[in-house]
Amino acid sequence: MVSSERIRDLLTELNKELQATGDIDAETRELLSKLNDDLDEIAAGSGASAGSRAKELESRFAATHPVAERITREIADILTKMGI
Numbered sequence: 001m002v003s004s005e006r007i008r009d010l011l012t013e014l015n016k017e018l019q020a021t022g023d024i025d026a027e028t029r030e031l032l033s034k035l036n037d038d039l040d041e042i043a044a045g046s047g048a049s050a051g052s053r054a055k056e057l058e059s060r061f062a063a064t065h066p067v068a069e070r071i072t073r074e075i076a077d078i079l080t081k082m083g084i
Contacts, residue, residue: 003078003081007039007078007079010075011035011036011075015032018068028060031053035053035057038053042084054072054075055072058072
């Protein structure tokens, strides 16, 4: 599925961006880990909470990480279009 591949590409881009900044708190890292798990579940045919996690991350990144915010917004948009 093209959308799933695009989400994986975006997640890779997001991880690189966050590694470059290096100032992500433990709670946000946990949320990212859960989003990654959700995306694995989507690939397996479920993963309904991925959209809400992506939106929560987008909100967290809005003020301090504009590139990460853009990436998570795109992930959330794709998930919404997928009905998730």
